[in-house]
Every structure is written in structure tokens, then in C-alpha cells.
Amino acid sequence: MPTKFDPRPPGREDFPPRKANIRLIAKKRDRTPSRAAPGGEGVEGVAAGEAWTTWWLWSGFCVGTLFGSFIHLVGWRVPRGESIVRPRSHCPSCGRTLSAWELVPVLSWLALGGRCRTCRTPIPVRYPCVELAAGTLFALTATHAANPIAAVAWAVFWLLLLAVVVTDLTTMRVPDVLSLPGAGVVLVLSVVSGAQRPLAAVAGMAGCALVLVLLHLVSRGQMGLGDAKLYLSIGAMLGFWGGLGSLVLASAFGTVIGYGMRWAGWLKPRQPIPFVPFIAMGVVTVVWFGHPLTRWYLHAVFGGS
Numbered sequence: 001m002p003t004k005f006d007p008r009p010p011g012r013e014d015f016p017p018r019k020a021n022i023r024l025i026a027k028k029r030d031r032t033p034s035r036a037a038p039g040g041e042g043v044e045g046v047a048a049g050e051a052w053t054t055w056w057l058w059s060g061f062c063v064g065t066l067f068g069s070f071i072h073l074v075g076w077r078v079p080r081g082e083s084i085v086r087p088r089s090h091c092p093s094c095g096r097t098l099s100a101w102e103l104v105p106v107l108s109w110l111a112l113g114g115r116c117r118t119c120r121t122p123i124p125v126r127y128p129c130v131e132l133a134a135g136t137l138f139a140l141t142a143t144h145a146a147n148p149i150a151a152v153a154w155a156v157f158w159l160l161l162l163a164v165v166v167t168d169l170t171t172m173r174v175p176d177v178l179s180l181p182g183a184g185v186v187l188v189l190s191v192v193s194g195a196q197r198p199l200a201a202v203a204g205m206a207g208c209a210l211v212l213v214l215l216h217l218v219s220r221g222q223m224g225l226g227d228a229k230l231y232l233s234i235g236a237m238l239g240f241w242g243g244l245g246s247l248v249l250a251s252a253f254g255t256v257i258g259y260g261m262r263w264a265g266w267l268k269p270r271q272p273i274p275f276v277p278f279i280a281m282g283v284v285t286v287v288w289f290g291h292p293l294t295r296w297y298l299h300a301v302f303g304g305s
Contacts, residue, residue: 074166079173093116105131130162161280183236207243212227230276234283249282
């Protein structure tokens with residue numbers, strides 16, 4: 001899967017070249033038939049390719065929303081020490097077990113008007129947002145993955161990231177039970193899928209985590225170590241420079257949005273806010289828009305074409 005962010009200096013061997021680093025945004029060699037010569041079957045081939053891409057897009061979206069619903073449950077229950085298997089999904093307020101139609105991603109929330117059918121307690125908008133985010137990321141992954149292994153690797157990475165977003169939003173914690181085993185799984189998938197070379201993946205893990213640990217020390221604990229553990233996975237998947245870029249963007253997003261929320265009166269002075277959602281925004285931005293942003297930045301700073 002992309003990372004369209006690859007500022008690798010010439011001659012560096014600790015990170016893969018751009019061709020090897022970009023596995024998701026790749027030519028769909030087997031999905032979109034090439035256009036034939038005029039008078040041939042190119043038009044039909046292109047139409048069939050577009051239909052196939054559309055099918056993958058919507059299939060990925062639907063599957064992603066289902067996984068997003070489950071990963072929200074994981075992110076809600078794990079930091080509370082609850083099983084992710086039992087009991088069945090229920091309203092946290094009145095305890096009523098939810099029926100099947102109340103578990104349809106996004107649509108159930110809309111049909112219920114964002115409230116429990118029994119006690120009328122508001123259902124946080126966080127639920128459909130996580131489901132939509134997972135669906136969108138899965139759809140993009142399904143239509144751009146270079147191969148099935150790459151698709152699985154990035155899907156697992158997205159789910160881990162979303163699960164930690166939920167835990168941070170609800171408890172301001174990044175549980176070790178998610179971040180540490182997740183880092184090992186992501187490292188293996190990153191190498192097997194070709195997202196990163198082995199050396200680049202390990203260097204990305206170590207380098208990104210070290211930067212976060214240093215920030216933890218400099219900030220006297222304001223930057224949590226949970227974020228450093230999360231960056232083990234991010235560094236393994238994006239490499240060091242991609243991970244560092246996501247951190248810079250996360251800080252920018254957090255600053256702008258945080259000041260905006262305080263200006264609107266939604267945050268009190270010195271009130272802490274979860275940082276993992278901004279990390280996720282930075283990661284997504286680097287993965288899909290990293291190279292254009294890098295070119296724009298270099299042009300703005302150094303000029304030239």
C-alpha cells in the first residue's frame with residue numbers, strides 16, 4: 001500500500017527505493033484490461049475493468065464497515081478488561097441485548113435516530129464514524145492493493161489503528177495488549193507483503209518509537225508512552241520517514257483542531273485531548289497524499305519545479 005511518502009535520499013540502503021516502498025498504489029495489472037487499438041475490444045475491456053473496480057470498491061466498503069463495527073467493540077471492551085466474545089452486544093446503559101437489525105453498521109444508527117430503542121440513551125456518533133472510516137479505508141485498499149497479501153496487511157494495520165483510536169477516545173489509554181502484539185503482527189505482515197524491506201521495517205519501528213520516547217521525556221510525560229508503543233506498528237508499516245511525517249502532521253492537526261475546539265468553547269484551558277485520532281489522521285494523510293505533500297513542501301521551501 002502506498003506510501004506516497006518516500007523522501008529517501010539517493011544511495012541510502014536502510015530504506016527501500018520508491019518502487020519497492022509503494023505496494024498499494026500500484027498499477028492494477030490484473031483488474032483493468034488495457035485499452036485495445038481503435039476498432040478492437042478496448043472499450044468493452046475498459047468497461048469491464050471499471051465494473052470490476054466498482055465491485056471491489058463496494059465490497060471492500062461493506063466488509064470494512066462490518067469489521068469497523070467489531071473493532072469498535074474491541075476498542076471499547078479491551079481497556080475495561082471485558083471479553084470481546086461474551087456477553088453479546090448490548091446497550092451500555094440499560095443492558096438490553098441488541099437484535100440483529102440494530103447491529104447493521106451505520107444504517108442501524110441512522111434508523112434509531114442515534115438513540116437506544118429502549119432507554120433512549122444517545123448512542124455516540126463515534127460508532128458510525130469508526131464504521132465509515134473502516135469502510136472507506138477497506139474500499140481504498142481493495143481497489144489499490146498490489147496483491148491479496150498487501151490488502152490483508154493494510155487491512156490489519158487499519159483495524160489496529162482504529163481500535164486504538166477508540167480506546168484513546170473513551171479512556172485516554174493505549175492498551176499494551178493491543179499495541180505490543182499488534183506491532184509484532186504488523187512487522188511480519190509489512191515484510192511479507194513487501195510494504196517495507198526487513199531492515200526498513202525494523203529501523204522504522206525502532207526509530208519512530210525512539211523519537212516518541214524522547215518526546216515523552218522532553219514533555220515530562222505529556223506525550224504518553226502508549227503513543228510510542230503504537231508507533232512501533234506505524235514505523236514498521238510506513239518506515240521511519242513515513243512514520244516521522246505522520247507524527248509531524250498529527251501535531252499540526254492536533255494544534256489546529258485543538259485551538260479550534262477551545263475557541264468554540266468545547267475544551268477548557270489545559271484540558272487534555274486524545275492524541276491518537278490525530279495520529280491516525282497523520283498516517284492516512286501520509287499513506288495517500290505523502291508524495292504530493294512532500295513535493296509541495298520542497299517547492300515552497302526551496303523553490304524550483
